[in-house]
Amino acid sequence: MSEVLREIGMIARAFDSISNIEFKELELTKGQYLYLVRICEQPGIIQEKLAEMIKVDRTTAARAIAKLELQGLIEKRSDPDNRKIKKLYPTAKGEEVYPFLKREADYSDQTALAGLSDEEIETLYKLLKRVRRNVEQDWEYVKKGNKRSY
Amino acid sequence: MSEVLREIGMIARAFDSISNIEFKELELTKGQYLYLVRICEQPGIIQEKLAEMIKVDRTTAARAIAKLELQGLIEKRSDPDNRKIKKLYPTAKGEEVYPFLKREADYSDQTALAGLSDEEIETLYKLLKRVRRNVEQDWEYVKKGNKRSY
DNA sequence: TCTATTTTGTTGTATTTACAACAAAATATC
């Protein structure tokens, strides 16, 4: 059997760890960068979708976002057409830190991919996207309380 | 810029989440499976190396391992030649659960890789191993308190 | 239209995670 997921796990934990350390100087605590980046890229997104996107528990996302709001990095806006949802937007302060987050992410990608040709990178990226799409299905299935059989 | 690491993060979180849910029926709490699997595969490994391998903080590993010991799934053995280290071994009970962990991991790999040809899987695996090796260097560098410049 | 289900969000609680600081043994350096 292959051990693709094991490699992926190692890479993900390592880079998450690096990012968390590096973003401390922006007063961002563990995990916060994940949410802030996506809110900057997709202003107006709601909490529920964000959690799905990041693949994190809804309640974890709720608290991370609440904290970002408290820090004045994002704001929640009620939607007049739908009283249930709260759209998320970066504040000016949030927009200010975004370039730093982006630069860090780009740098990490760059070092991660060191020694790979453009073509190899492209191949890797395409394959990963396919894997991710496979994963999404299982994740939602299990998260909803269903049981996989194997 | 590519977004390879973002894809990797999504996949890793999704599968970690799935595994944690599925292993609850074995009385394994969050993250424990990671350690137990590797101790079964490399009996005699020490805590420090295990943390490096998994890419998790030393103290996190320490507590996860302490708990596995408390649950009677692994045991720590002192080494007569080196009074500092403690080698880790699965107990009979630990060995018993291993096949379940393995089966789950294999199944997850299988679903993750659904629709990819054997050749694509091989390519992906090889590329990921290269990425992981790149990552290891940065991780250790940053973990030791050094600063990356970008 | 009425009711059931789904979506979205929140809060209480237990647990993991990581950083900081420490200690002791082993190894390297002089």
Added chain:
DNA sequence: GATATTTTGTTGTAAATACAACAAAATAGA
């Protein structure tokens, strides 16, 4: 051989994470 450094392990503390349970609005189904 003495001492400085690295390796390995532990504990205190703060914070994130996830599950359970709840509530309210929106949507689907009859």
